[in-house]
Amino acid sequence: MSQLIKHNTIVADDWTRVIPPTLGDEVVRKQAGKIVLFKLHGEETFSQAQIDATDIPATGKIILPLPVWIARKATLGTRMAAGEIGILVATHEPIEHLTEAFPDLNVLPLIAVFVERFADGRNFTIGNWIRTRYHFKNELRAVGDVLRDQLFFLKRSGYDSYLIRADRNAQEAIASLNDFKQPYQGATDDVPVWRRLNRSQL
Amino acid sequence: MYKYDAIDQTIVDERVAQYRDQTRRYLAGELSDDEFRPLRLQNGLYIQRHAPMLRIAVPYGMLASKQMRKLADITKKYDRGYGHFSTRQNLQINWPKLEEVPEILAELATVEMHAIQTSGNCIRNITTDQFVGIAPDEVVDPRAIAEIMRQWSTFHPEFALLPRKFKIAVSGTKEDRAVVQMHDIGLEFFKDSANELRIKVWVGGGLGRTPILGTVIEESLPWQHVLSYCEAIIRVYNIHGRRDNSYKARIKILVKALGIEEFKKQVEAEWSHLKNGSLTITEAELNRVAQHFDQMPYETLPVHDSSFDAAVASNPAFAAWVKRCVHAHKQTGYRAVTLSLKPHGKPPGDITTEQMHVVADLADAYSFGELRASHEQNLILADVKLSDLFAVWEKARAAGLATPNIGLLTDIICCPGGDFCSLANAKSIPIAEAIQMQFDNLDYLHDIGELELNISGCMNACGHHHVGHIGILGVDKDSEEWYQVSIGGKQGNDASLGSVIGRSFAADEMPSVIQKLIEVYVQQRTPEERFIDTVRRLGLAPFKAHVYGEKEAA
Ligand code: SF4
Numbered sequence: 001m002s003q004l005i006k007h008n009t010i011v012a013d014d015w016t017r018v019i020p021p022t023l024g025d026e027v028v029r030k031q032a033g034k035i036v037l038f039k040l041h042g043e044e045t046f047s048q049a050q051i052d053a054t055d056i057p058a059t060g061k062i063i064l065p066l067p068v069w070i071a072r073k074a075t076l077g078t079r080m081a082a083g084e085i086g087i088l089v090a091t092h093e094p095i096e097h098l099t100e101a102f103p104d105l106n107v108l109p110l111i112a113v114f115v116e117r118f119a120d121g122r123n124f125t126i127g128n129w130i131r132t133r134y135h136f137k138n139e140l141r142a143v144g145d146v147l148r149d150q151l152f153f154l155k156r157s158g159y160d161s162y163l164i165r166a167d168r169n170a171q172e173a174i175a176s177l178n179d180f181k182q183p184y185q186g187a188t189d190d191v192p193v194w195r196r197l198n199r200s201q202l
Numbered sequence: 203m204y205k206y207d208a209i210d211q212t213i214v215d216e217r218v219a220q221y222r223d224q225t226r227r228y229l230a231g232e233l234s235d236d237e238f239r240p241l242r243l244q245n246g247l248y249i250q251r252h253a254p255m256l257r258i259a260v261p262y263g264m265l266a267s268k269q270m271r272k273l274a275d276i277t278k279k280y281d282r283g284y285g286h287f288s289t290r291q292n293l294q295i296n297w298p299k300l301e302e303v304p305e306i307l308a309e310l311a312t313v314e315m316h317a318i319q320t321s322g323n324c325i326r327n328i329t330t331d332q333f334v335g336i337a338p339d340e341v342v343d344p345r346a347i348a349e350i351m352r353q354w355s356t357f358h359p360e361f362a363l364l365p366r367k368f369k370i371a372v373s374g375t376k377e378d379r380a381v382v383q384m385h386d387i388g389l390e391f392f393k394d395s396a397n398e399l400r401i402k403v404w405v406g407g408g409l410g411r412t413p414i415l416g417t418v419i420e421e422s423l424p425w426q427h428v429l430s431y432c433e434a435i436i437r438v439y440n441i442h443g444r445r446d447n448s449y450k451a452r453i454k455i456l457v458k459a460l461g462i463e464e465f466k467k468q469v470e471a472e473w474s475h476l477k478n479g480s481l482t483i484t485e486a487e488l489n490r491v492a493q494h495f496d497q498m499p500y501e502t503l504p505v506h507d508s509s510f511d512a513a514v515a516s517n518p519a520f521a522a523w524v525k526r527c528v529h530a531h532k533q534t535g536y537r538a539v540t541l542s543l544k545p546h547g548k549p550p551g552d553i554t555t556e557q558m559h560v561v562a563d564l565a566d567a568y569s570f571g572e573l574r575a576s577h578e579q580n581l582i583l584a585d586v587k588l589s590d591l592f593a594v595w596e597k598a599r600a601a602g603l604a605t606p607n608i609g610l611l612t613d614i615i616c617c618p619g620g621d622f623c624s625l626a627n628a629k630s631i632p633i634a635e636a637i638q639m640q641f642d643n644l645d646y647l648h649d650i651g652e653l654e655l656n657i658s659g660c661m662n663a664c665g666h667h668h669v670g671h672i673g674i675l676g677v678d679k680d681s682e683e684w685y686q687v688s689i690g691g692k693q694g695n696d697a698s699l700g701s702v703i704g705r706s707f708a709a710d711e712m713p714s715v716i717q718k719l720i721e722v723y724v725q726q727r728t729p730e731e732r733f734i735d736t737v738r739r740l741g742l743a744p745f746k747a748h749v750y751g752e753k754e755a756a
Pocket of ligand 1 (some may be wrong): 617618619620623624625626627658659660661662663664665
């Protein structure tokens, strides 16, 4: 049974997520984006060895971590052209890494944002940017620690598909996409309620 | 009082349904403790030492009498017959059952109340001055904008899971009573030379482990842009704030690490995309929201009332209360009244079910049915006629709500501390009670004059100890409860953070330590000096010397 929610229903997932292997070597920790003043956020990124050792399936639609794409894109041009490659970004990755690699995001059929922990709310800002600043029109998917109670926020932040964590009931989670009918504030999906409706007529 | 329309009501009703289902899933084992935690916290539910604690939102401190009655009923039905007003103008109840919280929320929703975002890593209840709308020194009544901000921040999808809690305060007076410099964002409203409404924006203030006063990031922001500007600030914070260490996760740490120049640069870059978009508030929207607040039907009254003047002249107890608990009002013939929730020897900020009913009745009879909660943990009747003050006093006194100690040493700000809070290093309430008993002589108390004493049970500083003229902090030494004392903190426009006087004390030493600090002040003060002024003039040394005496020299 698929765990993927799209268009308010469970759909089959025809994408395969490519995950770099864990190697015995030291964990590389990531500096926090453009803020070099902060030392370590303790967030893991992939080592060169991991990227080199990543096994990329020869056929089918695949979701590649951005650093893997950047390092190995030379051999993947035709597959990209065939619409077989989606890109996965981590919440600690600076959005510029993505937009520098793809000045027009719409060449991608799919962008996935990896939520490491459900309490990590950076995915909301990232979704918002991808939709409103970089005008991405194709599928924006939340993967990782994706749980029912974030869905309403994810939807409003520009996501349109949600891969619910494997141990949870995805079918029941759908209901939470519609927890609120008329939210107050504007978001990627709508303007503020007072611009949406004539509140003085209510 | 802001009155809900159908949109507001639907949102709180939907919230009750949502939270009811979340609780059901938790109790059914479908949500782990870790997963349920942010959900219940965003609804004000903590798991405390003895039981859960539920924090009910009182947006910018405003309460209607019918809401107070509902709160009274809730404390009776679901709790132990009392509630506690916190330093964030919210009401906390200490003994609800986790399974009953959805019911409590459903009851609150019937009187346009909720517990949304009273905790958790999200935008919290927006606070303001308790004298908003009536203070003679008010330049702008910021309530309509505060309400617009409340709506904007409620279930804000982008800021639902920030690195840490986020507190916003608004102030529209010359004398800042909303402590804007102590907040993640502080908004100080003013009129510029062209009489346009502007906002001075402070960012990165906060107490806790690393107390810092805010820095001005924008001197003069046109009010129409307040949402887009705040959104730009919080967006930069959401992306770059630390998430690896909760003690370093507040925006103040980010602002400090980047420096205000760099932080501002990033905010401005973000803002350039948001400015003039759909977040811009229009004049029409501001007016629409302002109309949801009642205009008070003030009577035209004379400046003086002879019965009031006579009562003050003949009744010293009434006169003492008037001096401490009655405040100026911009409407002629009206006064604001503080009902003290600090009777000596009782937990500061606590109020019983019966007192809640008395307060609601007083509001109906004498103050247009409205009440306010202050961050000093007292209640306010904002619009009382001079001629009614005596009657208000008699009724308040009979209910134990007229201790004439507002602004004095025993008007202690105190967090729940070790009696309730599982984060505490030490108890705070018994310390407050012991100090109140030490200074129970009212003449002496009035002679000491204005003094703010704040107590927190741990570094989280819910009792705002850093900005107390005297601050007390519970610390843990080899699993025993000790207390660190600081002096020289202050809230307001000339805010400052207190300095620790030296080694900490055991609980039973505390009343005498405070006594000694007061002795130095009484001995050294000039006629017009308050405690804080004497501390600022003399520094720590004489206080230290007297408190520690020879013990330290030896
Ligand atoms: S200051 Fe500490 S002890 Fe007091 S309420 Fe806050 S967290 Fe609890």
